[in-house]
Amino acid sequence: MITGAxxxxxxxxxxxxxxxxxxxxxxxxxxxxxxxVRMIEASGGQGEWLRCDxxxxxxxERAVAAAEPLHAFVHNAAGRSSESAQLEDxxxxxxxxxxxxxxxxxxxxxxxxxxxxxxTSGRFVLLTSPAGMEASPTRPAYSIVKxxxxxxxxxxxxxxxxxxxxxxxxxxxxxxxxxxxAMRLDPTLERRLTGRIPLQRFGDPVIDVGRVVxxxxxxxxxxxxxxxxxVDGGRFLAL
Numbered sequence: 001m002i003t004g005a006x007x008x009x010x011x012x013x014x015x016x017x018x019x020x021x022x023x024x025x026x027x028x029x030x031x032x033x034x035x036x037v038r039m040i041e042a043s044g045g046q047g048e049w050l051r052c053d054x055x056x057x058x059x060x061e062r063a064v065a066a067a068e069p070l071h072a073f074v075h076n077a078a079g080r081s082s083e084s085a086q087l088e089d090x091x092x093x094x095x096x097x098x099x100x101x102x103x104x105x106x107x108x109x110x111x112x113x114x115x116x117x118x119x120t121s122g123r124f125v126l127l128t129s130p131a132g133m134e135a136s137p138t139r140p141a142y143s144i145v146k147x148x149x150x151x152x153x154x155x156x157x158x159x160x161x162x163x164x165x166x167x168x169x170x171x172x173x174x175x176x177x178x179x180x181x182a183m184r185l186d187p188t189l190e191r192r193l194t195g196r197i198p199l200q201r202f203g204d205p206v207i208d209v210g211r212v213v214x215x216x217x218x219x220x221x222x223x224x225x226x227x228x229x230x231v232d233g234g235r236f237l238a239l
Contacts, residue, residue, distance in 0.1 A: 001025040001067050001113075003054050003105060004077030006032035008176040009127070011039070012205025013074060016214045018045030019206075022072075027052035027063045054105030061112045070116035072123040072217035075106050075149075078178075079142070087140045095141050102145040106152055114165065121164040123217050126153045128169045128228060130236045138186060150228055157226030166225035168216045172209040173232035175202040199233035208233075 002017070004010040006028030018024045018040040024047040026033045026040075033049035040047040052063040054077045064070065079098035106126060117124060131139060132146030150169050157167040173179075173193070179202065183189045194200060203209050212231050215221055230236050 001027055001063065001070060001072070002074040002076055003027045003052065003109065004075075004101075005036055006030050007036070008178055009172060009174050009205045009209060010074075010076040011036045012174065012176075012210040013076060013213045014047065014210075015040060015043065015045075015206050016210025017072075017074075017217060018047055019043065020211075020214045020218070021045075022214070022217065023047065025050055025063065025067055027054070027060075027077075029053040029059075054108060055100040057108045057112075060105070060108040064109075064112040064116060067116065069120050070113060070122060071120045072125065073109055073113040073117065074125040074127070074213060074217070075109050076127045077105050078102050078127070079145070080178075086138065090141055098141040098145045103148055103152075106149060110152070110156060114160070114163075117165045118160075118163045121222075122166075123221070124153075124156065124160070124165060124167045125213060125216050126150075126167070126169045128153075128171050130171055130173065130230070130232060133171065133228070133236065134238070139182075153228075154226050161225055166222060168221070168224055168226075169228040170209070170213055170216070171228055171230045171232065171236065172212075173197070173203055173235055174205045174209045176205055193235065197233040197235045201233060203231060203233060 005014040005026040026049045037047045037049045050063045052059045079101045126149045129146040131143040136143045153169040
């Protein structure tokens, strides 16, 4: 199950997981979730779209209940507001969007998914960001929630390890609609980013990032937990 898989990075992850033979549940609140499933099926994979707003506990619980069995849960959904603003200028709507989708969504997902993941010795994956590790002077809300997701993931790894459930965080840099929007709002962002990427390109959502997440959802990654996997072409080298 992948939240926010109606487009962007979530869609890339869904396509990559389906290519590995997984049945993918696209948990998305918009109709583009159906388009992701059509793309999965066109590539020979299998999937299902479930309308799910991760800020609503009942939606998350209903989606998880439909997954039988559940081997992996990937929380990719994130706030859509990408406006540049320092903390003193941040409005409540932007803060609530980020905190509700990223953090509250992860909280609901973790509580709903644990019983089924425990039954399958499954995987729980949280999408974070370099902004959650090195901060951002212009996107404080985004940095705060992405950093908090790393803290949540580490705590869950300790709590769930004895239950046989592993947890991982993925910090990606990929060419998505969200990145395009961010670069539009911050004209210096593309130059600053590419100037710090040793591989000198943005990642592909399917090939570069999606396949790493797919790996984390398999038994091959069963001894990885509590770690942040950085998939950004070498941009962040501080770990």
